[in-house]
Every structure is written in C-alpha cells, then in structure tokens.
Amino acid sequence: MGGRVGYAHLIDAMALQAIEVKQPALIQPVTRIERIGGALSVPQAVAPEAGDFLAHIMFALKHEGVNLAILAQALPRLDGQLLVDAISQAPSSAYIRKICFLWEMFCNQQLDYPDNPRGPATFLFDPARYITGPSLRNNRWRVDFNGLGTLKYCITVERTPELQALLDYDILGRSRAFIASLPKEMMDRAINWAYLSETESSFAIEKEAPSEQKAQRFIQLLRQAHDRQPLTENYLVALQNSAISNPLDRAAAFRHEQNHLSNALRGSAGVTYVPPPPDLCRELMVELMAFANQAPLQLDPLVAAGIASFGFVFIRPFMDGNGRLSRFLIHQTLCCSGALENGLLLPVSVAMKREEQRYLEALQSFSKPARQFWDVRWIDADSMSFDFTGDPSLYQYWDATDCVTFTMEMAKRALEVELREETLFLQRYDTLIKVVNASYDVRGSLLSKLVMQCMDQNGVVSKGRRKQYLGLIQEEVFDFLEAHAQALLAKADTEPHGEDE
Known part of the structure; x- marks a missing residue:
C-alpha cells in the first residue's frame, strides 16, 4: 500500500485531531482515481506532493467532498x-474560492486580495x-x-443510494394516507396505542419500566409536541423535568459539569463516550436549537428529525434524561x-427497541471514534x-x-410494521x-380479555385460560x-386497506 492522500494525508502530516475518513485516499498501482473496496485509489502520477498541503486540500475537495472537521484545523x-x-493565478477556480472562503471564516480575518474572483457562483x-x-x-x-446549520455547527448527510431510496419512498406522505384511510374510531385507537407503546419502548431502551404515572406524564409530553413550541433552553429544561x-x-x-456514558467495566476503561x-456544550446547543427550529420547514422533516435527535444525544446537555428527550x-x-396531523405519532421508539443493536451502531458511528480524543483517568471510586x-x-x-x-428506516x-400490525390486530379483535x-x-x-389472550397465543385458548x-x-x-x-x-x-406499497 502506498502513501495517503487528501484528508488522510492532512491528518497524518499536520497531526490533526480529527476522526479518520471512512474511505481514505491511498496511492495505489492504478491508472485512474477510483473507489476500490474501502478506499479511494489514486495513481502515483496525480497524487500531490507530500509537503504541498494546499494541493492536498484541493484534491480532497475535488474527490472526497467537504470535511469541515479537518478543514477547520488544516486551513488556519x-x-x-x-x-x-x-x-491570483486561477481567479475563476471554484475550489480555490471555496478554500479562500473557508480560510477567512475559520481564521476570522480577510485575505489581502483586493480583486474580484471570476467564474459562476459555486455551492460549498x-x-x-x-x-x-x-x-x-x-x-x-x-x-x-x-x-445543514451554520459554520459554527454544520452536519453533513450524504445522498447514499440507501438514503435516497428512503427519501423517494415518502414515508410521511404514506403515513398520513394510511391514517386517513382508517375509520375515525379505529384511527383514534391506533394513535392511542402508538402513544402508549412509544412511551413504554422509549423507557425500555433505557432499561426502565415506567410506573403508570410516569408513563402518563411522558405521553403528555409526546402530545405536547403537536403544539409546535420552538426549542429553547427553558422549554428543554421543562421537558427534562417532566421526563x-x-x-x-x-x-x-x-x-x-462534565458527564459521560459508561458500561460495566470499572474506571476509565468503562467510559464509552x-x-x-x-x-x-452550551454553544452547540444554541446552534442545534436554531437548526431544529428552522430545518423542519426547509428540508425533509425526517432528515431534520434524525439530526436533531442524534445531535442532541451527542451533545448531552443534561446529566440525565438525554436519551429519552432525544x-x-x-x-x-x-x-x-x-x-403529522390529527395527533398522529409514528412509534419510532418501538421500532428502535426491536432494532437495538442497529440503534447502538448508529450511535457508535460518532461516539466510538470521538472517545479517543479524551484522556480519562481514574482518581478514586467516586x-x-x-x-x-x-x-x-x-x-x-x-x-x-x-x-x-x-432514523428514516x-x-x-x-409505519409498515408497527402501526399496520397494531391496526390489523384491532381489526381482528373487533x-x-x-x-x-x-x-x-x-x-x-x-x-375482551379472552379474545386478546387468544390472539396473543396465535389463535389458541390455552388449557390454563x-x-x-x-x-x-x-x-x-x-x-x-x-x-x-x-x-x-x-x-x-395483505395490507388491510389496499394501499400500494
């Protein structure tokens, strides 16, 4: 394997404190730049010189996309x-203009360049x-x-084939159509089930079984979401107190104060995030709240929801209750x-509970590599x-x-499993x-009890019953x-109401 190029080279050569890129650019015996396995293979002939950091940044922007976590450290x-x-040599270069723009933003000063760049405007x-x-x-x-956000807090979401297929599927549109297709009484019962099950599953993910009073309090929180109250520190504090x-x-x-997550291991070895x-934390929460208040009306709401939820749990602005609030x-x-109208709620936590391992993997996509940038030392038992x-x-x-x-999955x-299965259950019950x-x-x-017990046992009334x-x-x-x-x-x-898949 040859040397590293682009962002990977910048991390090495500049000793940057950044998470490794998913597909590093590597000099390989190839004739053109192409993705092979888990890397971007680069011919030796087109690889920038090792000490030419600007050339590596240019290469990275052109072939690897925009990684602000690396650029924020490298450009200054x-x-x-x-x-x-x-x-001055290439006034119309879109990549040079992007670099100059970001350099000024990250350095908080202007370059000594009095002329006007040429060429059409370019998206970052x-x-x-x-x-x-x-x-x-x-x-x-x-x-x-x-x-997605500002240059103080900016999240990237790539349009992978998997994500694009989920966007094209129109999950929210299908959810509205499904609920609208139900008789009013059935709709109310299905939605009430969704609130209760969402509450139980959200607590279960935290390894808790809520009391009836605690469950009702959380159901009220979920219903409160339909008030569309903007996120503020006071509002989130009130929500945390209720949860x-x-x-x-x-x-x-x-x-x-500093908080952390840990597993069963003792001392620093047990600290997982x-x-x-x-x-x-406070600076980032200001940015995240601004994003969460604006983004639902500016991009796909499920994309905004995923960012708001995971962004919140990665910042962890409270000492307890972060997972539930996320x-x-x-x-x-x-x-x-x-x-979502008519009180509709998608029981996402129910789905997450059934896919806990995948939920953990999504969390660890950031939390695991971030852990390496903390020096945690055991002082005493407390x-x-x-x-x-x-x-x-x-x-x-x-x-x-x-x-x-x-989040979108x-x-x-x-919709396709939890809500439909419960609706089918209610129809069979009736x-x-x-x-x-x-x-x-x-x-x-x-x-009522006998029918539910029979359905829970796949149509069998047990000897005990x-x-x-x-x-x-x-x-x-x-x-x-x-x-x-x-x-x-x-x-x-089949689908109970004939809606196309």
Whole structure:
C-alpha cells in the first residue's frame, strides 16, 4: 500500500485531531482515481506532493467532498499569502474560492486580495452528493454556503443510494394516507396505542419500566409536541423535568459539569463516550436549537428529525434524561414541520427497541471514534478526571449519514410494521368480538380479555385460560373462538386497506 492522500494525508502530516475518513485516499498501482473496496485509489502520477498541503486540500475537495472537521484545523495553518497567490493565478477556480472562503471564516480575518474572483457562483456542498440546506451567498468569493446549520455547527448527510431510496419512498406522505384511510374510531385507537407503546419502548431502551404515572406524564409530553413550541433552553429544561421522576436529577439549565456514558467495566476503561465540555456544550446547543427550529420547514422533516435527535444525544446537555428527550425530539421535529396531523405519532421508539443493536451502531458511528480524543483517568471510586485532547471541530462538524438513514428506516418500520400490525390486530379483535357476540352471551370484560389472550397465543385458548374461565364462559365458546381466530390468521396478510406499497 502506498502513501495517503487528501484528508488522510492532512491528518497524518499536520497531526490533526480529527476522526479518520471512512474511505481514505491511498496511492495505489492504478491508472485512474477510483473507489476500490474501502478506499479511494489514486495513481502515483496525480497524487500531490507530500509537503504541498494546499494541493492536498484541493484534491480532497475535488474527490472526497467537504470535511469541515479537518478543514477547520488544516486551513488556519496555511499562510494566507499562499492562498492569495493561488487565487491570483486561477481567479475563476471554484475550489480555490471555496478554500479562500473557508480560510477567512475559520481564521476570522480577510485575505489581502483586493480583486474580484471570476467564474459562476459555486455551492460549498454539491447538492448531488449531499442533503443541503438554504443557500447563503458570500459575495466576496461567490460561494454559496448551503450546509445543514451554520459554520459554527454544520452536519453533513450524504445522498447514499440507501438514503435516497428512503427519501423517494415518502414515508410521511404514506403515513398520513394510511391514517386517513382508517375509520375515525379505529384511527383514534391506533394513535392511542402508538402513544402508549412509544412511551413504554422509549423507557425500555433505557432499561426502565415506567410506573403508570410516569408513563402518563411522558405521553403528555409526546402530545405536547403537536403544539409546535420552538426549542429553547427553558422549554428543554421543562421537558427534562417532566421526563425524570427523581427530583434530584431534574435540571435547572444546561449542564455546567462534565458527564459521560459508561458500561460495566470499572474506571476509565468503562467510559464509552464523553460529550463536549460544558462551555462547548452550551454553544452547540444554541446552534442545534436554531437548526431544529428552522430545518423542519426547509428540508425533509425526517432528515431534520434524525439530526436533531442524534445531535442532541451527542451533545448531552443534561446529566440525565438525554436519551429519552432525544427520541422525543424526533416527534417534536416532525410536528413542527406540519407533517403529522390529527395527533398522529409514528412509534419510532418501538421500532428502535426491536432494532437495538442497529440503534447502538448508529450511535457508535460518532461516539466510538470521538472517545479517543479524551484522556480519562481514574482518581478514586467516586471520581475520574476528563481531559479533552481533541479539537472543538470534532463536535461542531459531524457526519450524520448513518444516523439519519437509521432514523428514516425506523420511521418506515414504524409505519409498515408497527402501526399496520397494531391496526390489523384491532381489526381482528373487533371481528372476533362481533362474531362471538352474535352467537353467545359473554360478559364484555371477560370476552375482551379472552379474545386478546387468544390472539396473543396465535389463535389458541390455552388449557390454563380454559380452566381460569370455567364456570364464567360456556365451554363451547373456547372452541368457537379458536376456530374463527385461526381462520382470520390464516388469511393472506395483505395490507388491510389496499394501499400500494
């Protein structure tokens, strides 16, 4: 294997504190630049010289996309005169103009270049490669900033084939159509189930079983999302207080101390993730809240929801309750977009609970590589020291592609599996209640329990249930119910309302 090129070379040669690129550019015995396996293979003849950092930045922008976490550290180390000379020689170069624009932003000073660059305006992020936000023109360099966020906090989401297929599927449009196709009473029951199941699953992900009071409080939070209240520190604090049962864990503001996540191992070895230091945490929360309040109306709401949810849990602005609130933010964002009406809720946490390993993998796409930039030392049984050895750009600019893809897949599952299966369950329940009532006289509360238990056992009334209800329900009812339940289950399990997949 040959040397590293582009972003990978900059990390090595400049000793940058940045997460490794997913597909590093490597000098290989090839005749043209091409993706082979997990790398971008580069012919020796076109690879920039090792010490020419500007050439490596140019190469990276042209062939690897925009990695602001690396550029934020690399560009300020370049002499401004080097860029002035480059733009003077190629005043219409889109890549040089992007570099000059970013250098001025990251260095907070202007290059000594009095002329006007030429050439048409250029997007910083290629819309064919990335999900992009609203465009803001920098007239000096004729560069349109179209990132997701601002240059203080900017997330990248690549248009992978998987993500593009999810965008084209129109999950939210299908969800609205499905709910609208249900009779009003059925719609209300399905939505009520969604709120309860979403609550139970969100707690279960945190390894908690909520009391009835705690569950009802969280259901109220979920319903509150339809109020479309903008995110503020006070609002998030109020939400955290409502989601947490222990009064001692309730926050008064965003955290002023360092927190962390850990597993069963002792000491520093057990620390799996460390979020940004308190001061940076507060700065990033201001940016994330601004993004979450605007983005639902500017781009696909599920993309905005994925960024808001995972962005929040990576910043972890509270000492407790972050995971639960991060999943609440999915609903908050979707409601703010106006995409969910009539109290509709997609039970995304139910889907996440069923796919916990994949949820963990999405979280670890950022948390695992970020952990290496903290020096964590055990002091005693009650305390550890946390020393951040990285650069703030680590938390300011992160790749949310995996996180957004996972969010959209779970929203799709919430509709296509969870919500549809529950609706089908309710329809079968109603059918069985009606069939039994037409032939036998069974007390309503007893029949309701029996039908649910029979359906939960795949159309079988167990010996234990038969014994339990003996003397309360005629014995032939059990066989009658079983026969009709199994006939229902044997039917082709097509979409209940004929909606196209």
